[in-house]
Amino acid sequence: MKVSRLHVLTFTAMFATTLVQGAEHRVGGIVDLRASISDTLPSYLEGNFGKFTQGDGSNVALSQTALVYNGTFDSGFGVHITGNAYVQNGDSSAGLTEAYLLYKALPSASGVRLDARAGWMYPHVSVENVQTAWSSPYTLDFSTINSWLAEEVRHKGFEVSVTRLGRYSGSNQDLALGLALYQGNDPTGAMLAWHGWVISNRQSLLHERLPLPDLAPTFVPAASDAFRELDHRIGYHAFVENEWHEKGKLLIGYYDNNADAKVVKDNQWAWATRFAHVGFKWMLAEDLELLGQYMTGDTLMVSPRNGRDLVFNAFHSAFALLSKSSGRHRLSARLEEFVVDDRDTIASDMNQEYGKAATLSYRYRMSTHWFAQGEYSWIQSARAARRVAGLAEKLREEQLQVAVQYLF
Amino acid sequence: MHKLIILLAALPVLGQAEPLQVRIVDVEGMPVSNVVVYLQNHATAAIPQASRKHEIEQTDKKFAPYVSVVRQQEAVVFTNHDDITHHVYSFNGPARFDFRLQPDASDSVAEFAEPGVIAMGCNIHDWMSGYVMVVDTPFYAVTNEQGLAIFADVPASDYHLVAWHPQMAKDEVADRHVVVPAPSDINLQLTQPMAPIPSQKSLDDFDFLEGY
Structure with a gap:
């Protein structure tokens, strides 16, 4: 069990602050126990090429145990802390995944509200991960886009958003504009380059080192410190979100970590990673919803000696998810396509990848807090690096999971 | 004495209490529920406060x-x-x-x-x-599923009746002059369609939502 002392201290300090201030405290979370049968390679979580959290064969895992603490002050200030623990593949780990202070003002007389967050957080990108502890109410494993966010797209920074509430002017739309400035994610892009897109529910802990495949180039480290600050430059994320009351929402944004691509420390590289993203959710009927996200971007890291591109990848991914609910039942189906386009000239480091994936998930609400879920996932992909490693370049991976979840 | 009679005559006279029913229907003649209906005149504001509680x-x-x-x-x-x-x-x-x-x-x-x-x-x-x-005014009610606002005891007099709902068109004028006792139920038909009534449901209609 690895728990960062720094994060424990941070948690303790934030918690103590809210206690002193007499805030309202609320604890929630999720426990997710899963059994799975998989036809795949050893998991990317162990530094291999398997695109699921589980390797080949049958497995049982405590796939997520999360505690979420929300402390709220009367003044509109609050604290949000999410801790996660996993017991999987004979390994266990626990730590923080998000920890931030927040502020939510009352709307002004004209219906404009200010929201702010400061600390470790996900960028506002996902339309899937709306459930406690950034889990999804639709599928057990997230789309490739949100699996990538879960693995290495988080930051330490300040985010402010301004929302114009339509009710004030008789409109049925709310419009929000947001801007985040941040640090602490310079190696973001390494996992996407070196193991590619995955379908997963694993959220990297803030202190974790993420194992990478054993690749030939010497500039590939054994593991990535995804949330490390290397160049001390400030990145940004701008987004706009419009919600049509009871009908749907559209989220568009642009993320640029503004990393200095030639900085390297301890074989940890700063990756200049930027992407545009679009997400939507639309209610086709009262019990039928369509979600989708698209992301396109690129990531670059260069030799500090001669400025040559060591890795320059363009990437994109898109999914559409249809979800139908009926009483205690929910059926969700997701289709996606994903690409990593290797544009550098380093022949020994092949990051090219193309794939498609399909996920079918059925969720049953047994009682207020208990859920049972079954899910089938299929991924067909071509990845040149697998051929170099003596594996199949073209590969079909399948997984059947059953889960029991307790949410509170 | 004459002055007093003139003064009293100038005020609406609140007579014996009578029941009154007001029916609100939309442009298609269908009953509209949750519409506020109230009656007022120059005398209603002076009627002593009753201890009504609302939740x-x-x-x-x-x-x-x-x-x-x-x-x-x-x-x-x-x-x-x-x-x-x-x-x-x-x-x-x-x-x-x-x-x-x-x-x-x-x-x-x-x-x-x-x-x-x-x-x-x-x-x-x-x-x-x-x-x-x-x-x-103490004479207020909200329409039921049948579109009826029911007043048990309204003193006989002339009143200004007003109907209101947040989803009524902004320029809808839903009021009229009524005399109590009224020979029959008062019917008031809206002249414009109402906006859809919010369902008060989250777009993400799940329990255990992040941030809530």
Whole structure:
């Protein structure tokens, strides 16, 4: 069990602050126990090429145990802390995944509200991960886009958003504009380059080192410190979100970590990673919803000696998810396509990848807090690096999971 | 003496109490529920205050009732039946307030000193929506499922009848002059379609949502 002392201290300090201030405290979370049968390679979580959290064969895992603490002050200030623990593949780990202070003002007389967050957080990108502890109410494993966010797209920074509430002017739309400035994610892009897109529910802990495949180039480290600050430059994320009351929402944004691509420390590289993203959710009927996200971007890291591109990848991914609910039942189906386009000239480091994936998930609400879920996932992909490693370049991976979840 | 008679004649006379039913129908003739209906004249504001209490519940992350009507100075108690906190606030009208309401807790607001429409929201759950209409007459009601506003005891007199709902068209004039006792039910038909009534449902209609 690895728990960062720094994060424990941070948690303790934030918690103590809210206690002193007499805030309202609320604890929630999720426990997710899963059994799975998989036809795949050893998991990317162990530094291999398997695109699921589980390797080949049958497995049982405590796939997520999360505690979420929300402390709220009367003044509109609050604290949000999410801790996660996993017991999987004979390994266990626990730590923080998000920890931030927040502020939510009352709307002004004209219906404009200010929201702010400061600390470790996900960028506002996902339309899937709306459930406690950034889990999804639709599928057990997230789309490739949100699996990538879960693995290495988080930051330490300040985010402010301004929302114009339509009710004030008789409109049925709310419009929000947001801007985040941040640090602490310079190696973001390494996992996407070196193991590619995955379908997963694993959220990297803030202190974790993420194992990478054993690749030939010497500039590939054994593991990535995804949330490390290397160049001390400030990145940004701008987004706009419009919600049509009871009908749907559209989220568009642009993320640029503004990393200095030639900085390297301890074989940890700063990756200049930027992407545009679009997400939507639309209610086709009262019990039928369509979600989708698209992301396109690129990531670059260069030799500090001669400025040559060591890795320059363009990437994109898109999914559409249809979800139908009926009483205690929910059926969700997701289709996606994903690409990593290797544009550098380093022949020994092949990051090219193309794939498609399909996920079918059925969720049953047994009682207020208990859920049972079954899910089938299929991924067909071509990845040149697998051929170099003596594996199949073209590969079909399948997984059947059953889960029991307790949410509170 | 003559002066007194003239003075009394100038005021609407409140006579014997009579029952009155007002039916509100939309442009297609269908009954409209949750419409505020009130009767007033120059004498109604002076009628002594009765101790009526009103409750607005927060249940299943909704304001219930969606529309309330109260007289000035009458107490309104807000009760949270959900297992999560609400942050109730008003954003227009004659009274501004906000308070956090913890699970199974109540709070009251009784300072509606002026008539008008108060729109309310929850700063945690933006989809929640509720209205309180404050009137300066004791003769008020909200229509039931049959579109009926039922008044048990209205003193015989002339009144200005007003109907209001937040989703009525802005330029809808839903009022008329009525005389009590009325020979039959009063029917009032709206001249324009009403906007859809908010369902007060989150776009992400799940329990255990992040951030709530």
